[in-house]
Amino acid sequence: MEAIARLIAVTEPVQTPDDVKAASAAASAGFAYGLAAIGPGIGIGYLVGKSVEAMARQPEAAGMVRTTMFLGIAFTEALALIGFVVFILIGL
Amino acid sequence: MSNAFVATTALSGPAPEVGVTKDMVRRGLIVAPLLIAVCGVVWGMDGAYSSAYAVAIVLLNFALAATLVAVTARISLGLMMGAVLFGYLIRLGLIFLAVYLVKDASWISLPALGTAIIVTHLGLLIWEMKYVALSLAHPGLKPTRS
Numbered sequence: 281m282e283a284i285a286r287l288i289a290v291t292e293p294v295q296t297p298d299d300v301k302a303a304s305a306a307a308s309a310g311f312a313y314g315l316a317a318i319g320p321g322i323g324i325g326y327l328v329g330k331s332v333e334a335m336a337r338q339p340e341a342a343g344m345v346r347t348t349m350f351l352g353i354a355f356t357e358a359l360a361l362i363g364f365v366v367f368i369l370i371g372l
Numbered sequence: 373m374s375n376a377f378v379a380t381t382a383l384s385g386p387a388p389e390v391g392v393t394k395d396m397v398r399r400g401l402i403v404a405p406l407l408i409a410v411c412g413v414v415w416g417m418d419g420a421y422s423s424a425y426a427v428a429i430v431l432l433n434f435a436l437a438a439t440l441v442a443v444t445a446r447i448s449l450g451l452m453m454g455a456v457l458f459g460y461l462i463r464l465g466l467i468f469l470a471v472y473l474v475k476d477a478s479w480i481s482l483p484a485l486g487t488a489i490i491v492t493h494l495g496l497l498i499w500e501m502k503y504v505a506l507s508l509a510h511p512g513l514k515p516t517r518s
């Protein structure tokens with residue numbers, strides 16, 4: 281047992297507080313980006329689904345619906361971009 | 373509304389999102405020197421280069437999104453829905469790749485890059501929304517090219 285413990289101590293790199301901090305920052309950044317991308321994904325799906333339904337029901341209003349849909353997609357995507365910026369600032 | 377109808381319905385005619393994007397790109401190119409100058413003052417030359425890169429990323433992202441919608445809407449609404457959803461993932465991936473490739477470059481300033489991405493994206497959208505909202509509410513006041 282003592283030999284195994286010594287072997288583990290030799291093979292396992294020593295973690296300094298800076299390493300732990302860097303690992304925590306990387307994990308937090310990954311969570312921030314992932315969680316920030318889920319919400320807009322749901323939002324865009326809902327938005328586009330309703331827009332397609334509206335365009336199929338009333339094709340003569342498709343131009344107006346497409347314009348507002350496109351702006352809605354871009355606004356929703358801004359949330360993901362904010363999450364991405366947090367990601368690059370704390371973890372990249 | 374049957375799924376088959378949505379899947380086979382295609383939209384013809386002009387693509388409004390292309391016009392919206394052209395407007396945003398034009399306005400983005402107009403305000404880009406101001407944004408680059410402000411970032412240059414705050415973060416130095418690295419900030420100026422980074423903000424220029426951020427403006428390019430945002431404008432290309434808008435152009436790609438509009439192209440995806442315009443092309444797929446001519447084929448079918450179902451395809452457009454799929455293209456928008458997967459396009460969202462692909463565009464996020466492309467933005468990540470664009471930033472990842474230059475993250476260690478000597479001229480990059482990540483705070484300037486992040487700030488410029490958010491400011492450009494939201495600023496252009498709000499600016500464009502003002503004109504789109506006016507055009508939809510009062511079609512007679514819509515600006516013409518003449």
